[in-house]
Amino acid sequence: MSTEIEREAPSMSSASMTSREACVARDFIDPLRSFRDRFVIPEGTIYLDGNSLGPMPRIAPGLLNRTIEQEWGHDLIRSWNSAGWFEMPVRLGDRIGALIGAAPGQTVVCDTTSINLYKAIHAAIGLRPDRDVVIAEDASFPTDLYIVEGAMKSAGRPMKRRLIGADGPSVEALLDRNVAAVVLSHVNYRTGELLDMPAITRLIHAAGALVVWDLCHSIGVAEIALDRDAVDFAVGCTYKYLNGGPGSPAFISVAKAHQATAQHPLSGWWGHAAPFAFDRDFRPDPGIKRFLCGTQPIISLRGVDAALDAMEGAEVAALRQKSLALTGLFMARVGALLPDLKIVTPRQASLRGSQVGIEFDRGYAVVQAMIERGVIGDFRAPNLMRFGFAPLYVRFSDVWDAAEILAESIHAEVWRDPRFSRQLEVT
Template sequence: MAIDLEHCKDLDAADPLAEFRDRFEAGEEGAIYLDANSLGPLPADAPARLEATVREAWGRGRSRSWANPRWIGAPARIGAKLARLIGAEDDEVIVGDGTSVNLFKLLMAALALQPEGRRVILSERDNFPSDLHIAQGIVALRGHRYELKMVEQGDDILAAINQEVSVVTLTHASFRTGACHDLKAITHRAHQAGALVVWDISHSAGATEVDLNGAGVDFAVGCGYKYLGGGPGAPAFAFVRRDLQATASNPLTGWMSHADTMSFETDYRPADGMRRFLCGSPEVLALTVLEAALDVWEGIDPSLAFEKNRALTGLFIDLVEQELSSFGFTIITPKETDRRGGQVTIAHERGAELSEALIKAGVLCSFRPPNAMRFGFQPFCLRFTDLWEAVGRLRGVVEKA
């Protein structure tokens, strides 16, 4: 049966998260925001919380505020708030630095735990470029003791994991296609072959179920500014499985990772637990915004949001098929619900031009070469009727093109 506006209205009426829309800034009048995979929307109370931190804690408190555990304890406290969204324990996640920096730390930590003879860092050519650049940098830094092997698109990653592999590092949900790897199966295969895994869950954290401990993951990193909504350049996060924390070492041995930072000891001693994976001072202002974003999740069952995202991405796919089948679009995101994250990608040979026209028509999406139009869905802000409207505008744009 064809989907119509009434059906979308019924879905909105039954949405248990409908009231959460007000917990975010509305954005521009009439605009539909489908770019949460680039930058999550602004939580409504973040500006006031940021202003309080700036005016009260910094403006009045000045350096005394460093004595307030809210500042120095922010990376671990906020990490614990994030943990339940990604299947981790409270003491397995810390926030701070960027994703690329955390990937460097954890890749180095994983390699250092492995026997010298294992020379391969295994990834895939279509991984996010920064992740590959970090791995390439490590290969050079370590005097080419390691080799970065990249599985080609369409090749079987499981088959490429052998006894030569030291660490497998992949992004769970692809930034380009929105397709998710089987995190559990790949982690299991890596462990069978004696390899460790470092997952980048930037495009799945806050968008879809990730069960790091359920899958036995060793290390993971991810962005704070995408679905998690921590704002432009938000601190990233790092996860280290609890039983690895005592033996894994952080190559960026800054003072915040010292066992006793305030002793100002000359010699380095690593802190216990996840604090060992910090480096320098916490980004207090940015962390204030990230915390506001994570507090939106407080008291709700995260699976409600993930379920809604599956329904949104599913409806979008169905609407594209129904409304746009004769206009040369190819849906490259898997249709199976458990194989996609929070994003749907549709390819079109004139994708760059169409994305630009669609943004002008008030539907914010993003484009990645050569032909990928990306639509990222944020479950708290979007209505099902927004998708009806967005696909209608896309039809209007392509009809005119």
């Protein structure tokens, strides 16, 4: 296994890190080392759940306090102009666009991932009025499937759903001239498998359909090029690898080619061509702002502002390289310590995101025991332990220690302790 990982990422090889001392030495020369200090990581904590909620940037409290105390508290409503509140969704959208390969004017930060996904799917269906099929993944994050179902019901015509993994083995097997849109997760939330965005997008376009990519588990850790790959629509969240805070606003990106004609059903006043004209009838903005809806949560948007500031100077290519090295090291070390454990994440670098999923029947209790020892991961029913490796702040020595604590927890059969098996509401 180590030879394979070395071949995938030779400049940051986990194969050469055969001891904790070697990992500490690698941390010392890590070009991203200084970024860890930009985040609040509690002492004694190895945080491997950034794929679910990133830690707080150190600059966030100051920026949020200024927004609350000065802009809201003192300047009041004037801050819509003087503090740039009104333009924040577009300004932040352009900053997000730089991370996903979308030129300015194609991305806005607003609402939630689910709401933006609904807008995107509805718009894609509307752009293909002579087609009646939407393709999605059977193994998709459940909200994506729920939103697909809702968008189909509101399409204004009968629609059918085809699921990859249930109705056919692949996108290619399900594509035909009846397909209006395909909704895909760039990285699978359970397995961490990374899809080939350029190749799949070309395949979908060849069939005359449009694509909607969910980037929740790839933005900030994978190289994405929406413009280069001619992606139609993309959505994603900002609270995972972007560290924008719990429930921070999501984003939607719409290719310039579709903006003048794409329509979505949430025609709120912020999407109007002239919001403060207060016209009776809706007239959509000619560009990306038509995908806005109502008044946006300014304090939460400032959290995204702080998060993007904390990432400033980090090249996505460097983040991707370290991500592969971290996940490779973890899989290699777990494989050495627990050879019978089933790792469901692809070993091949080109096929994996920045998380590692491990199936184990007693996984929930193991994760709880690890959390008690300072290693925070998470669990997804029925039997999946998930560990996320955010390259901005996770160290190689953290990875080594986490694998050791995982092995110790399993060897100690921690599930025999009732306190680790008591199911919490959020897993």
